[in-house]
Amino acid sequence: MKKVLLTLLSIILLNTSYAQNAKSYYDDGMKQAYAGKLEEAIILLNKSLDLDKSDFVVWYNRGIMKSFLYNYEGAIKDYEESLILNSNNKQAYLSRGTAKKNLTDYLGAIADYDLALKIDSNYAEAYYNRGLVNEMLDKTDLASADYRKALIKGAKDAQRKVDDIGKPKPSNYFSILTLNKTAEDKKYGYSEKDPIKVGNGPSGGPGNQRAYLNLLRDAQGKPVTYNRVGSCCAYKSKYGLMGTALLDKYEITFRNDKNVEEKVIVFISMYDYEDLKIINGFKTIAK
Incomplete structure (x- = not known):
């Protein structure tokens, strides 16, 4: 009997050790995340999940980190694992909806925002984000209605949307939902003389820049990562400050047709809009 008890005790201690190690990996991973080292953080959360897959918070936070790295497909899988463990996690529905929006699954995004609101009818962020998607889809x-609900529930940022929704849109306003053709000019986007002009949209000019870049896929069919590295190249624009606008420079990291990592610089204007094209060397989301 004593031997059995000792064996059971050793199993309990072993399991406790595993759980403690899992928590240590998670805590260290979160420290890396707060320091902005997301790839290092994910590695540590991977180790945490290798030891203990039962914590919905770990799955959720790894999904958030993947989203910040534009790995929306991977993020969605993590959010789904989190929801299996805790179906009342409204943040996971909200985050999964936003990841789906970035993958152009707009109806799927709305469905997830609906599920978040089913859990919490006072969830201002869900109303606001659902409003953004409805505005993108021209469902004014x-x-x-969503923006007004968001404002009532405490989302102060929604006031501007409530004031502006339904007003006539300027000619540089455009919702970027898909990309349909590749540029014939190989310099398109790669030269400040022929920039990508995304204009303004439901989430503002920077939101349109992200929407365009989120639609790009590399030669492997994978999402690209990108980082704004500055601005340059003043030009005349009626939408710019005092008639002058700047281009934003983005560094895109991707894998070429030989699966080798490369980096390129592209030039994007969020002030003016022109018919959008896929820059040479890239694809877009397959339909």
Whole structure:
């Protein structure tokens, strides 16, 4: 009997050790995340999950980190694992919806925001984000109702949307939902003389820049990562400050047709809009 008890005790201690190691990896991973070292953080959370897959928070936070790295497909899988463990995690529905939006699954995004609101009818962020998608889809009445709900529930940022929704849009306003053709000019986007002009949209000019870049896929069919590295190249624009606008420079990291990592610089204007094209060397989301 004593031997059995000792064996059981050793198993309990072993399991406790595993759990403690899993927590240590998670804590260290979160420290790396807060320091902005997301790839290092994910490695540590991987180790945590290797030891203990039962904590929905670890799955959720790894999904958030993947989203910040534009790995939306991977993030969605983590959010789904989190929801299996805790189906009342409204943040996971919200985050999964946003990841789906970035993958152009707009109806899927709305469905996830609906699920978040089913859990918490006072969830201001869900109303606001659902409003953004409805506005992108030109469903103005629905978007207006969502923004008003978000404002009532405490989202102060929604006031501007409530004020602006339904007003006539300027010629540089455009919702970027898909990309359909590749540029014939190989310098398109790679030269400051022929920049990508994304204009303004439901999430503002920077939101349109992200929307365009999120639609790009490399030769492997994988999402690219990108980072704004500065601005340059003043030019005349009626939408710029005092008639002058700047281009934003983005560094895109991707894998070429030989699966070798490369980096390129592209030039994007968020002030003016022109018919968008896929820059040479890239694809877009397969339909």
